[in-house]
Amino acid sequence: MATNVEAPLAGNIWEVLVKVGDSVEEDDELVIIEALKMENPVYAPADGTVKEIKVAKGDVVEEDDILIILE
Template sequence: MRKFNVNVNGNSYVVEVEEVGAENTAPVVSPVNAVAPAAPAPVAKPAAPAPAPKPAVTGGTTLKCPMPGKVLKLLCKDGDKVAKNQKVLLLEAMKMENDIVAPADGIITYIAKEGEDVVSQQDLAVIK
């Protein structure tokens, strides 16, 4: 048997070829990784327990999270007056930054904190 290194479309293969007159068997083709094997991934630390939820704020219009993500920045302060469709929060979801706007005019009270991971339909703020 003879071995050959064959490159096809950037993939390297080692091919074994039998000489004429040898037994009639199928050649063996095995892919060869051109890249050095990566180091094993570090073991993730167990997640910290979730903090106790804030007590619900009653009354007003609740601003719900439209998708799971992370609160990057609160664009107003608690107690600020906001207008309908004003940007009040910056949410990162799937590596994209999304502006979250006020659903109504009023005074904003945040429930979510900067850096907090949030899930879809979680309360982010209340506007009274």
């Protein structure tokens, strides 16, 4: 079953910390979003494997945009 990891706030992608195929555990940091000159980690909502990464460093994202799909 796929789980979408969504942007909790608008900003720029500062860093993507995982690759497709990586296994992650709940609460692992997946992506860092920079907003108002502050780095905000986005955490895995559940255990899983990274199926797809929809953003890259420097991308501008809006709140609720899908960043990563876990399965």
